Amino acid sequence: MNQQAPKYVFSSAESEEMSKTQNLSLPHLLPSLVNLAQTLARPPISNRPVDAAGILSDDRIFLGANVEFPGLPVYNSIHAEQFLIANIAARNADDTKLVYAAVSAAATCGHCIQFPQHVNGTQILEVTYIQFCSPNLERVHAALVAYMVGGGGGGFERMVAAVLVEKEEVVVAQEKTARLILNHISPKCEILVVHCH
Structure with missing residues (x-):
């Protein structure tokens, strides 16, 4: 069985094609992309997928999802917004910036309400609750996201x-x-x- 690798980034051309196909502007496309990101979530502890999507200034779209590690406390999890930011950092060597972000609704996490303050200049859309545990992502989380988006999937x-x-x-x-x-x-x-x- 030939399983297709998860897609975490869409090129500008792919973004424009999706926008045309659905007859929506890129910012209005974000809520449907958040739903697409749900397939990337790995929440075996909470059973609550949290998903994020972001549009960069060059119209590329990046996805993020929560990743939980069974047997470890939930605070060791990678939150969807953290995944999104680490995904962008892993693949964004130029000066483009995150201009729009959307996040699915989730159970409240007391540490995560600060997310909008840590992505200056980003317009947050369609958000019931913002989740972001720390202004500075753990290095191990960033490395695990890079591993996943680089083709490793979740086979840690x-x-x-x-x-x-x-x-x-x-x-x-x-x-x-x-x-x-x-x-x-x-x-x-x-x-x-x-x-x-």
């Missing part, structure tokens, strides 16, 4: 090595969280932490 158990580069004596260290998550989702993954000055 196939990861064999990971490297975390971190400054020595930082106020908020990422090493323990990275080890906790990676040891749980990919027990055979070798983790190397490099401390720099």
Whole structure:
């Protein structure tokens, strides 16, 4: 059986084609894209998919979805908005910016209400509730999103090595969280932490 890889990014041409086909402007297309992103969610703990879609200034569309890790506390999850931002960061080397974002409704998360304040200049559309746990995404979450959108899907158990580069004596260290998550989702993954000055 030939399973098609999940699609996390749509080119400007694909975005324009979808807009024409549905006879909607790109911002008005976002709610349907949020529904499309629902197929990307992995919520085995909450059973509540949360989905996000964003349009960049060059008309590319990026998707995001929540990813939960069974056996770990929910606060180790990747929230849909975090996924969206990490997806954009992983594939956006130029100066384009996120101009529109839409997020599906979800159960409230007390830490996540700050999302609109952390994406300056973005117009948030069709949002019942905004979810974003932290203004700065955990490095391990960003790496896992890059792995997923780069073709790894969600097969985290196939990861064999990971490297975390971190400054020595930082106020908020990422090493323990990275080890906790990676040891749980990919027990055979070798983790190397490099401390720099």
